[in-house]
Structure formats: C-alpha cells, structure tokens
Amino acid sequence: MYRDKTRVIHIGNKVIGGGNPILIQSMTNTHTEDASATIAQIKRLEDAGCEIIRCTVPTIEAAEALREIKKNINIPLVADIHFDYKMAIAAMENGADKIRINPGNIGGRDRLSEVVRCAKERNIPIRVGVNSGSLEKDLVEKYGGVTAEGIVESALDKVAMIEDMDYHEIVISIKSSDVLMCARAHELIAEKTSYPLHVGITESGTLWSGNIKSSLGLGMILSQGIGDTIRVSLTGDPVEEVRTAKLILRTLGLRSGGIEVVSCPTCGRTRIDLIGLANKVEEMVADIPLDIKVAVMGCVVNGPGEAKEADIGIAGGIGEGVLIRHGEVIRKIPEDELLDALRDELLHWND
Numbered sequence: 001m002y003r004d005k006t007r008v009i010h011i012g013n014k015v016i017g018g019g020n021p022i023l024i025q026s027m028t029n030t031h032t033e034d035a036s037a038t039i040a041q042i043k044r045l046e047d048a049g050c051e052i053i054r055c056t057v058p059t060i061e062a063a064e065a066l067r068e069i070k071k072n073i074n075i076p077l078v079a080d081i082h083f084d085y086k087m088a089i090a091a092m093e094n095g096a097d098k099i100r101i102n103p104g105n106i107g108g109r110d111r112l113s114e115v116v117r118c119a120k121e122r123n124i125p126i127r128v129g130v131n132s133g134s135l136e137k138d139l140v141e142k143y144g145g146v147t148a149e150g151i152v153e154s155a156l157d158k159v160a161m162i163e164d165m166d167y168h169e170i171v172i173s174i175k176s177s178d179v180l181m182c183a184r185a186h187e188l189i190a191e192k193t194s195y196p197l198h199v200g201i202t203e204s205g206t207l208w209s210g211n212i213k214s215s216l217g218l219g220m221i222l223s224q225g226i227g228d229t230i231r232v233s234l235t236g237d238p239v240e241e242v243r244t245a246k247l248i249l250r251t252l253g254l255r256s257g258g259i260e261v262v263s264c265p266t267c268g269r270t271r272i273d274l275i276g277l278a279n280k281v282e283e284m285v286a287d288i289p290l291d292i293k294v295a296v297m298g299c300v301v302n303g304p305g306e307a308k309e310a311d312i313g314i315a316g317g318i319g320e321g322v323l324i325r326h327g328e329v330i331r332k333i334p335e336d337e338l339l340d341a342l343r344d345e346l347l348h349w350n351d
C-alpha cells in the first residue's frame with residue numbers, strides 16, 4: 001500500500017506517513033487573532049476526536065496569537081498561509097508545528113528560501129497545497145483544461161522548489177471539488193512521490209452534500225491505500241467535519257473505537273418515533289468510549305432478528321419496546337424509558 005511506504009513526518013507530538021494511523025484534521029473558523037475563541041473551538045474539536053488543527057494566519061496579530069493558542073491546546077497546530085512569506089515565518093516563530101503554503105504564490109524564490117530556512121532550523125514540516133481552482137495557466141493550456149495530470153504536475157513542481165533547497169519534511173495536498181478528478185489525481189501522484197498525502201475534497205458543500213462528496217471521494221482514495229491524514233471540508237460546524245472523518249475511517253476499517261449506531265429505515269410497522277430516537281441515541285453514544293455496535297430498530301417483530309450483528313440494541317413496539325443483545329430479546333421496557341435503559345447498559349458494559 002502506498003501509505004505504508006510514505007515518508008514519516010513529525011508534526012508536533014504526532015506522526016504521519018509510513019503506515020502510521022491516518023490522522024484526522026480540521027480547521028478553525030474563528031478569527032485566529034481572537035485567541036480565546038479559537039482555543040475554545042479547538043477544545044471542542046479535540047473532544048470530538050480532532051488530531052491536528054489548522055488556523056488561518058492572515059495577519060501578524062494572528063501569527064502572534066498562535067503562541068497563546070498553542071499553550072492551551074494538546075494537538076499540533078498548523079498555520080495556513082496565503083501569499084505573505086512574512087506570515088509563514090512569524091507563524092513558525094510563534095510555535096506553529098507545521099505550515100501550509102503554496103510555494104508558487106509566496107512571493108518568489110528568495111522569499112520561499114527564507115521560509116524554508118526558518119522551517120529547516122526548527123524541523124517544521126511544510127504542507128505544499130495545490131488547488132485545482134488556482135492551477136497555472138500554462139498547465140491548463142498544456143493539458144487542455146483543468147485536469148488531474150495538471151494538478152499533479154503543479155504539485156510536484158512546487159515540491160521540487162523546496163527539495164532544491166535541500167528540505168524534505170514535506171506533506172502534499174492536491175484538492176479539487178470535482179470528486180472523480182480528485183481521486184484520479186491522488187492515484188497519479190501516489191505513483192510519483194513518497195511524501196505523505198493530506199487528502200480532502202475541497203469546497204464540498206453543506207453538511208448534506210459535503211458529507212456525501214467527502215465520503216465518496218475519501219472512500220475512493222483511502223480504499224486504494226492512499227492518504228496519510230484527512231480533512232473533511234464542510235460549510236458548517238468543524239466538529240461535524242471530525243465526526244464525519246471518524247465515521248469514514250471506521251467504515252473503511254481504518255480505525256476502530258467508538259460506538260457505531262445502526263438503525264432501520266422505518267416502515268409501516270413502526271409505532272414509535274424511531275427517527276427521533278435514533279438521533280438521540282447517536283448523540284448519546286458520541287462520548288461513550290466503547291467499541292461496539294448499537295442497533296435502534298422500529299419494531300419487535302423484525303427488529304431483533306435484523307439487528308443480530310449488533311452487540312446491543314432497542315426495538316420499539318406500541319407504548320413499550322425491548323432491549324436486545326445479538327438479536328435476542330432481554331427484557332421489555334416502557335417506551336419513554338428506552339433511551340435511559342440503553343444508556344445504563346452502555347455505561348455498565350464492562351462491569
């Protein structure tokens with residue numbers, strides 16, 4: 001697998017590449033200059049399972065705020081830089097564990113070389129980010145439009161600029177909102193380089209469309225053994241990005257841990273508010289540290305049988321439901337006590 005052979009890169013207290021676990025990233029949407037708001041958001045993201053966090057650094061105040069932010073969080077902090085090499089240097093001086101730049105738009109070779117020198121002194125990795133939306137004109141012309149081949153060439157050109165400065169602590173990200181193009185670009189680049197890849201579908205949209213596009217795109221890429229760290233981009237609360245990323249990794253068998261909730265689609269037999277109940281169960285189990293499957297089924301006739309693979313579950317009836325374990329009914333419970341009964345079972349799972 002490609003990811004087993006990628007170069008190992010240290011990002012603060014975490015490691016990616018070389019077959020290490022795929023780490024989940026997100027990005028804050030606070031003003032980085034507002035350190036307390038940014039810290040509060042990162043804390044929520046850490047609790048949700050975020051393992052690397054990126055903050056935009058558009059001003060010197062934002063770069064300086066990184067120092068305070070870093071003191072108050074436990075996960076590596078990545079500075080997102082656009083255009084201004086001074087921000088990249090200031091971010092590193094203020095404790096960034098990694099920087100994300102596009103070497104092509106940082107102001108020329110001399111300025112890039114200053115950034116690389118600063119990174120080298122501190123052994124800070126550089127993520128080279130290329131986005132299909134900003135593909136160079138000559139590559140658009142060469143390939144007859146924006147193509148996977150063009151994106152890959154652009155990324156490798158940027159990587160070569162840093163390699164020429166004798167620096168190799170590099171992570172690559174190539175992004176496109178076109179899911180198929182993005183998947184193809186990752187297949188191509190995996191054949192040409194051994195740097196770890198940060199994978200994500202850019203501008204994927206709101207919670208609904210973004211989750212679908214990200215799941216498909218990341219699914220196609222990760223299932224080929226490609227990808228060392230992921231970010232799900234959603235127009236919404238970044239905590240949702242982390243929840244989705246965790247489920248994607250778990251669904252692909254790339255992560256264990258956490259409770260998986262399965263629920264039936266409901267049908268004419270359903271006599272309880274199963275949709276409401278399933279949502280409440282999903283929310284309830286989010287912070288329970290077990291690695292099991294929980295079923296939420298709509299009826300006692302088919303529910304227990306259909307939930308055979310679940311470790312535990314509930315199935316609704318009329319005014320009451322049943323608690324089930326591996327498809328067997330354990331006991332009857334009044335409908336309004338179903339959720340509490342399930343929670344109780346989970347909290348005493350290992351007793």
Ligand code: SF4
Pocket residue numbers: 264265266267268269270297298299300301302303306
């Ligand atoms: S478990 Fe019962 S309610 Fe749910 S879909 Fe199956 S038959 Fe319908």
